[in-house]
Amino acid sequence: MKKISILIIEDNRLLREGLSAMIGEQKDLKILAAFGDCTKAQQFIRKSQPDIVLLDLGLRNQNSLQLVKILKKGFQKIKIIVMDLVPLEEDILVFVQAGVSGFILKDATINDFLHTIRLVFGGAKILPPHLTESLFSQIVNKAVTELDASKIIGAVKMTRRERQVIDLVADGLTNKEIAQKLHLSTYTVKSHIHNILEKLALHTRVQIAKYAHTSHDYYDTLKSISSNEE
DSSP: OOOEEEEEEOSOHHHHHHHHHHHHTSTTEEEEEEESOHHHHHHHHHHHOOSEEEEETTOTTSOHHHHHHHHHHHOTTOEEEEEESSOOHHHHHHHHHHTOOEEEETTSOHHHHHHHHHHHHTTOOBOOTTSOHHHHHHHHHHHHSOOOGGGTTTTOOOOHHHHHHHHHHHTTOOHHHHHHHHTOOHHHHHHHHHHHHHHHTOSSHHHHHHHHHHOTTHHHHHHHSOOOOO
16 A cells, blocks of 8 residues: 655644654655755655645745745645644635645644545645635635736736735735835835735735736736836
8 A cells, every 4th residue: 555655844843753753653654754944845855756745834934835836836746734823814815826735723633634634635625624614615716716807907007116015925925024025114015015905906915916826917917007116
């Protein structure tokens, strides 16, 4: 019987080693490696290509969402399960859209972890037990439904800074991270996002990211319209 190969990426050493030990005791599961660093994990994945990646959503000083995008682009067969204490709906939407197959709470029982791994390996889409199947369907629908580009074509005028903010929101950066990268205050970033939402007739930063990732017209639209430089 082929064992389900698993890679763990978790920066909490205690949790990382504990999961490795408990999962490794299962006859149908095999821990290939466990890392606390995305860079080392990516190098290992290129060689081993595990069936399942267990990924910490909140890796310190690292971008878990960006790693998901890289893995799904280069290794589409790998299935990713995100671990978090209490994932926000906004995080769930963005990660599902990026290609994650499941979520599990870090305080779940080991049986829940094992059950989730096996179900995801079999092709299921999984959320924590307290979230209903209907909610998951709503999340998936929101994540895969394309926005109406006709609302903005010919009507949008973005500044250079707003285009930069859109790109960084699409990359999964928080307001604080965007502020640091662009050398702005968090308040200024919030102001830019507010203006972007109004111009694009959207309601959340998730929709900004969704539009940037899924609309083929996005960059062509921004390039074709005149922009006001700051």
